[in-house]
Amino acid sequence: MNKPTFNTTRLRAAALALTLSMGLAQTFLAPAAAVAVTEAPVKLQSLRGAEIDASDPEGDGTRYGRDQAPLPRDFVQQPPLIPHTIKGYTVTKNFNKCLDCHAWARAKESGATKISVTHFKTREGEELSSVSPRRYFCNQCHVPQSDAKPLVGNTFKPGTGMR
Amino acid sequence: METNNKGLIGRIRSLGWGFAAMLFIGGILFWGAFNTAMEWTNREAFCISCHEMKDNVYQEYRNTIHASNRSGVRATCPDCHVPKEWGPKIIRKIQASNEVLHKILGTIDTPEKFNAKRLELAKHEWERMKKTDSRECRNCHNFDSFDYAEQGRRSSRMHQTGLNEGKTCIDCHKGIAHALPEVEQAIGAPKEGATPEEFHPTTPKPGEAGKDADKATKG
Numbered sequence: 001m002n003k004p005t006f007n008t009t010r011l012r013a014a015a016l017a018l019t020l021s022m023g024l025a026q027t028f029l030a031p032a033a034a035v036a037v038t039e040a041p042v043k044l045q046s047l048r049g050a051e052i053d054a055s056d057p058e059g060d061g062t063r064y065g066r067d068q069a070p071l072p073r074d075f076v077q078q079p080p081l082i083p084h085t086i087k088g089y090t091v092t093k094n095f096n097k098c099l100d101c102h103a104w105a106r107a108k109e110s111g112a113t114k115i116s117v118t119h120f121k122t123r124e125g126e127e128l129s130s131v132s133p134r135r136y137f138c139n140q141c142h143v144p145q146s147d148a149k150p151l152v153g154n155t156f157k158p159g160t161g162m163r
Numbered sequence: 164m165e166t167n168n169k170g171l172i173g174r175i176r177s178l179g180w181g182f183a184a185m186l187f188i189g190g191i192l193f194w195g196a197f198n199t200a201m202e203w204t205n206r207e208a209f210c211i212s213c214h215e216m217k218d219n220v221y222q223e224y225r226n227t228i229h230a231s232n233r234s235g236v237r238a239t240c241p242d243c244h245v246p247k248e249w250g251p252k253i254i255r256k257i258q259a260s261n262e263v264l265h266k267i268l269g270t271i272d273t274p275e276k277f278n279a280k281r282l283e284l285a286k287h288e289w290e291r292m293k294k295t296d297s298r299e300c301r302n303c304h305n306f307d308s309f310d311y312a313e314q315g316r317r318s319s320r321m322h323q324t325g326l327n328e329g330k331t332c333i334d335c336h337k338g339i340a341h342a343l344p345e346v347e348q349a350i351g352a353p354k355e356g357a358t359p360e361e362f363h364p365t366t367p368k369p370g371e372a373g374k375d376a377d378k379a380t381k382g
Binding site: 066067084088090092093094095096099100103105106109110111130131132133136 | 316344346351356359
């Protein structure tokens, strides 16, 4: 009989500790919870009006622009825009479709713009003999153009030296 | 010797015209059955009844222009991978028995195994297309009907120079319907996959080909 009694006291002690800790947690967390209740719930919405977890509405009528000559730049250090469609162009671990024309080895035959020498540098500024792997994902900076309407107004004017 | 002298007509006459008619009808039935069975294997549904095709190459193809486009005209697996002409079709179908063997052996039955083999398999298809001057492409795409004014300025220029140099579709249009194997593009660590020469084979200019032939005869 001795053993079970010992067990119940241990259980009681554990229960007391649990209640105490919960009480403490409540006193500390209570103000934060109160603030969340008073503020109106944040309505998340994407710029194009779709639900935040849904993909952008398809078939909104925008199209990639047709092939055209290189586009002018609007500010200093602007990554040049892509003046052609890139539909179906894949950049994977195995193959980079952009490099297939814009790499220096391919540019002469394809007539494409060569990748800038600024891309031959490591993050520390060390010169490499080929394009730096950190520049592999072209679309991080270079984007194609479509006839989409601007989502928000803006009054930006190209830099004086770029007009 | 006696039967040989009779000739074919004579021999058939000796067997009776009824038998000859049966032979003829039997031939038609056999041919019809054979051709139907062969065409039954020339369907996308048949190709993707194997998970090797359905989970790998078919998924890659679904988003490409040959599977999904504005007009809804599709090129299915056999349109590109099986010749239309009877002779080459039979040869390709006999070669395909090797693919059945590897299906049984499970050579590419996981995505990892498939990707390990991707370079080799892709090279086989590039080579086959190159050998036939991209015959299966040309079943639909006819150079003579190209309207260069309607093509983009880039494609118009490249098509005209390429075709004048004697290039064929597959020389440039690789990986248009399926993911590519590794291709060496001189960025980052060297790749084990296709070399630049394999990926963009150089076509000897008409003059140069003649010179090489001259050298060969002299040597």
